[in-house]
Amino acid sequence: MSSLELYPLDERLPRGERVMFNLYMITALLLFVLMMLLGLTMRMTQAEWTPVLAGMFYKIMTMHGAGMVGTMSLASTAVMWFFLRKYVSLHLWAFVSNYVLFMLGALCIIWAVFIGNFASAWTFLYPLPVHSMGLWSSGAAAAFMIGYLLIGVGMLLFYLDAAAAIIRRYGNLGRGLGLQWLFGGTIDPTHPKAVVAGTMVIIANSLGILAGAVVLVMCLINLYDPEITLNALVVKNLIYWFGHMIINATIYMGVIAVYELLPRYTGKPYGISRPFLWSWAVSTVFVIIVFPHHLLMDYAEPRWMLVMGQIISYAAGFPVFLVTAYGVLTNIHRSGLRWKMPSMLAVLALFGWAAGIVPAIIDGTISVNRVMHNTQWVPGHFHFYLLLGVLPMILTLLYHVVGSRRRAPVNSGADRTGLFLYVVGGISFCMAFLYAGHVSVARRFAVHLPEWVPTDRVGSVAAMVLILGMLVFAVRIIVGLLKAPADADPSHPAG
Amino acid sequence: MIFQNVIWAITLTGMGLVALGFVYAITQAGRPAEAAEAARVNRRSITLRRGLFLALLLLGIGIAWASLRPFPIPPQHAPLQATQVVDVIGHQWTWDVSQTHLKVGEPVEFRVTASDVNHGFAIYAPDGRIVTQTQAMPGFTNKILYTFDTPGTYRIMCLEYCGVAHTGMTTELEVAAAGDKP
Incomplete structure (x- = not known):
């Protein structure tokens, strides 16, 4: 069980680790703001407030998608590393390698999009990368895919190191996940939630990344030898197996911050339990096999896979609603919670996750998907749980760390104003998408029909408010991270 | 009734219920409970969770059954008898x-x-x-x-x-x- 001490000693970062943590998080914060500005540009283009041509719009769309997924992964990996290193012995070289490979991959992607004009969306759905109609070259498509491969290799290195560390400490991954207590036995109350969640992510996301690597290599071969054609449906399955898992893994890595930190602000232990272990065990399976819900409109897909996509989408809601969200509500209920920035963000994060999956689960119904697929309903629900769920999880840790360096939780008026802007802007932004989806506004359109423009304008204004809040967070956190620890002792470099 | 409007209403209801749960817990969060009361609340929350699990399970099975029978996608490898x-x-x-x-x-x-x-x-x-x-x-x-x-x-x-x-x-x-x- 995690400590209730606000700033425990075993969480302090030695100098080298602090530099890496700062690099990860400052990079992520800057990228989040940049990617949000790209998103705002798209919404303002649809709102007819910014004259962006279709060619540039789709480049921005490709960069925004790839950039946001990559940045979420980068930052949530740092969340997982921050807590997991307390319980198992992680190597700093793996953490550093992941960062270096991420940056190299990001450079490839930025080059491919803005110099090479690659605009095939972050999902690079085959065979669009080889059917550019003269807008981008094979070299640009290859650079984009190699960028993904580099990022994937970095993540895999980190996961392999973490898996080895968990196996060294607990014997095998199953014991890290707590499977030995599913059907009985006395649960070790000190078994860390961070290890359970980390093990789940290692298992699921390694499979996803491997699927991604396979499909990327297949597409690269096809790029340079078009005689070797691919089965478009198989490729799409592999892309969504990879894509679904990599973005879902960010939630499961991010939520570790809530598990670890919220009890310190409520003062109530948040113990490990059998329902908790069951929820993570079944989530491991669900997240691996739920991806066909992205292919519900591919009627050539085997029927059993479509049925599985719908049923598992429903089932995936149980662990979220009944274990994690319910567990958090139980933990804060009648606790005497200290409302500081980290605790407010943690509660927001769980709300964003739980509320955001409601429209996602509903869209997992085949007959609903038939009228909602590829409308703005889809960005509506994933923005809800990414903007109001995962990002606040990451911010929870960051505000906590900033507080730890001055030995007092952050709670200034400026930060609270930022949070107010972020929540109001974020909810309005997502609801504008969802409303538009229910009136059949298409997603990924550079130009909108006149009757669609009003929701685009609401979404644009909301995005501006949200970004103002994010700017406050970014500036405050970056300044806080760069400050030396309050009790730094030059002879014992830690922080 | 337009199908999308039904979906919209169900979604808002679901998200609203989640929000209500959070609002309730947040309004109670600032009042720490005594040990005996905390134990009573804990027992009640476990019972409530069991009830919610059962309710959601029945709801999920019911909706899955109703929405998959008949299967909403026509047979892809048989004649469809369309005029x-x-x-x-x-x-x-x-x-x-x-x-x-x-x-x-x-x-x-x-x-x-x-x-x-x-x-x-x-x-x-x-x-x-x-x-x-x-x-x-x-x-x-x-x-x-x-x-x-x-x-x-x-x-x-x-x-x-x-x-x-x-x-x-x-x-x-x-x-x-x-x-x-x-």
Whole structure:
């Protein structure tokens, strides 16, 4: 069980680790703001407030998608590393390698999009990368895919190191996940939630990344030898197996911050339990096999896979609603919670996750998907749980760390104003998408029909408010991270 | 009633219930409970969670059963017995539609494929709502069985991003009332 001490000693970062943590998080914060500005540009283009041509719009769309997924992964990996290193012995070289490979991959992607004009969306759905109609070259498509491969290799290195560390400490991954207590036995109350969640992510996301690597290599071969054609449906399955898992893994890595930190602000232990272990065990399976819900409109897909996509989408809601969200509500209920920035963000994060999956689960119904697929309903629900769920999880840790360096939780008026802007802007932004989806506004359109423009304008204004809040967070956190620890002792470099 | 409006209402209800749960816990969060009361609240929350689990389980099974029987996608490898058949091929960035004049009340079989990249074949009703859709994928034919119930001009739009002119990939279907010449 995690400590209730606000700033425990075993969480302090030695100098080298602090530099890496700062690099990860400052990079992520800057990228989040940049990617949000790209998103705002798209919404303002649809709102007819910014004259962006279709060619540039789709480049921005490709960069925004790839950039946001990559940045979420980068930052949530740092969340997982921050807590997991307390319980198992992680190597700093793996953490550093992941960062270096991420940056190299990001450079490839930025080059491919803005110099090479690659605009095939972050999902690079085959065979669009080889059917550019003269807008981008094979070299640009290859650079984009190699960028993904580099990022994937970095993540895999980190996961392999973490898996080895968990196996060294607990014997095998199953014991890290707590499977030995599913059907009985006395649960070790000190078994860390961070290890359970980390093990789940290692298992699921390694499979996803491997699927991604396979499909990327297949597409690269096809790029340079078009005689070797691919089965478009198989490729799409592999892309969504990879894509679904990599973005879902960010939630499961991010939520570790809530598990670890919220009890310190409520003062109530948040113990490990059998329902908790069951929820993570079944989530491991669900997240691996739920991806066909992205292919519900591919009627050539085997029927059993479509049925599985719908049923598992429903089932995936149980662990979220009944274990994690319910567990958090139980933990804060009648606790005497200290409302500081980290605790407010943690509660927001769980709300964003739980509320955001409601429209996602509903869209997992085949007959609903038939009228909602590829409308703005889809960005509506994933923005809800990414903007109001995962990002606040990451911010929870960051505000906590900033507080730890001055030995007092952050709670200034400026930060609270930022949070107010972020929540109001974020909810309005997502609801504008969802409303538009229910009136059949298409997603990924550079130009909108006149009757669609009003929701685009609401979404644009909301995005501006949200970004103002994010700017406050970014500036405050970056300044806080760069400050030396309050009790730094030059002879014992830690922080 | 428009199907999308029903979905919207259900979604708002679900999200509203989640929000209510959070609002309740947040309003109670500042009042720490005594040890005895905390134990009582804990027991009550476990009972409540069991009830919620059962309720959601029954709801999920019920909705899954109702929404999958009959299966909402027509058989893809058997004749569909439709009186009107339309072959659709998506290209970057046009639709090749074999027949654009159809009749209300008679089932239409759309056989949808693509010649180059993935496209999304979506039919928008005259009121601007999607009535049905499927993917147009090279190498595969996806079959839709749909019966129009309202005459008018329906718009076909591409809903799968397919390149720079994706937005302009539209065409129209004219659906005539029963008795009118299609």
